[in-house]
Amino acid sequence: MTGWRLTGVLLAATLAAGQASARPVEPGSSDDHAYAYDTQRQRFMDGAALQRRGLSIDVPSWVEDGAFVQLSIELMGARPPVEVLVLRDGEADARIARLRIHQWQEPLRLGTRVRLPASQTLAVLARDIDGRVWQAEQAVEVLGSSCLAPLPPGVDWGEIRLWADVQAGGFALRSLLRHPMETGRRPAAEGGRLPRWLLARLSIEGATGPVLALEAFEGLAANPLLHLVLPARVAPVRLDYVDDRGERRLAQWPSAE
């Protein structure tokens, strides 16, 4: 395996106050409808007809731990930029992540981990610059067990793990940010709930311009993970994570060290 490694936080800075902060959505609230699966899907589709082929997703049909469900996406034949919306149909807030991808090595290959509190359908929608729309979905059965432990509360965030496998003409980038992605719904040991604390967005800039912008919602799993295959010309790439408390982390591949 050939690659470069970056560990550690390259920069930690607090952004100015006023970062956009997603609010928790309670079932039955006025936001419930706006963030519901059907609403989100219809808005994204905007009346477009679905392409018959080109988009596929790889996700297990059943999992023991719904807190970390691996999702891989492959899209062939799209023209940049592509908008991707990842949804789940069993939660009040259906949103998992919304992405805008400007550069990739064909076919577009993207991976992450999502959070499914219960059995439901996972859906991925994509739309390219020509207005073509794709959709793929898969039911996932969550067979959770009390034998498994949830992520402990109070995990500090901040460390970015970054690695790339060099392939023919490109590189497979993978990044993991340690972050609790607290939804504001988990009970706290001392009563009440653990405060909501989510990643807000991730952007990747390359030598050839913007690569990806990701908007994260509470359906994205803790310790957000991203896989993306990019052409060699895009390197070096710079990752910029910002959370809903206004904190920011940066990393670069290859490392400038």
Added chain:
Amino acid sequence: MGLTRRTLLLGLGVLPWYVRGQGSGARVVIVGGGFAGATAARYLRLADPTLDVRLIEPHLAVHTCPFSNHVLGGLRDLASLRQDFTGLTRLGVQHVRARAVAVDRTARHVRLDEGSRIGYDRLMLAPGIDFRWGAIDGYGPEMAERVPHAWQAGPQTALLWRQLQAMDDGGTVLIGVPDNPYRCPPGPYERASLIAHYLTRHKPRSKVLILDAKDSFSKQALFQQAWAQRYSGRVEWIGRSDDGRVMGIARNGRELHTEFGGRHRGAVINLIPPQQAGAIAVHAGLTDDSGWVPLEATTFRTRADPYLYVAGDAGIAAPMPKSAYCANAQAKVAVAAMLADLAGQPAPEPHWHNVCYSLLAPERAVSVAAGYRVEAGRLVEVPGTAVLSPLDAPDRLRIDEAERAQAWYRAIRADAWGAA
């Protein structure tokens, strides 16, 4: 909670045919002599002595995975885990010493490695786990002869124990742990605890480093508290978010490579690879994309074949964990359903219970327990039944749990294989 005589009788309680004595004389073949297979063989003969029950198992005896970590802590001999089949043969079970290599589901026979075939009216596969060789770059069966997984008890356990004993003081023991699902979710962490106990006594400058593909693990708070209190930093856990997922093994089996470029050298490496159902279940076309066998929840009959049942680690029984306790309980439910089917009756409503004990140190244990039932055709955990040992418990509670673990182990062996 231990497995008491009353609990065992409850197992028989789901077998109404035991008292009726159907006398079907049916041929039932069981593949695999572990907890699930042995339990099924024994309960079938107890329920109906006219049944022709054949247990296909190539070995004269097996070693139990439960308590095999005790060997690695220097607390038990491997021989104490050895379990033969005399208790079953005395009951009329025919032990066929061969390896089952294929199932012809149309002709309803099992083909053995020496070429012969055994026909069946009903078949139960209890093959346990196999490994996904190739999932970790460079790790295959040959490498496992030098870098043990020790996730099937027996020679692998002995190999790892020899390596631990031979290791110089000051060395690091690496334990690579896979993502879910795998056999015995808390097992790697019990192993780390007991190896740390051994190191504390015999190699005090050594440590254990766990490289984990998961972000959290079973009984995490209990284990981590015990490591801090009992082993003073001798056990370190690196989860996936800190680059704990093992991707490959290199340098002739002396170095583990992780997802984000980490390199870890170990004086002893115990690499537990990702797993799937035992090979015969895969070859019989029973597994889904996950590599495990989908089952009907009420009967543990396979969804692919009404004459074929699976119990134990090979099946998809989540939320039940892949534990010996569950294998034993599933086998009883499958036997009850199989006997009902042979008698043309509906399967009885099943219920299950599981307890997983883990030793933190000699005579100190913790446990997690839960009950399960079927709702709308799905296995579910019964709300309110999950019980986890408390943190910050008095030492007496840990001692009591260790005593219950010992009692459970004796009882479940007797329940599965009968008195030797």
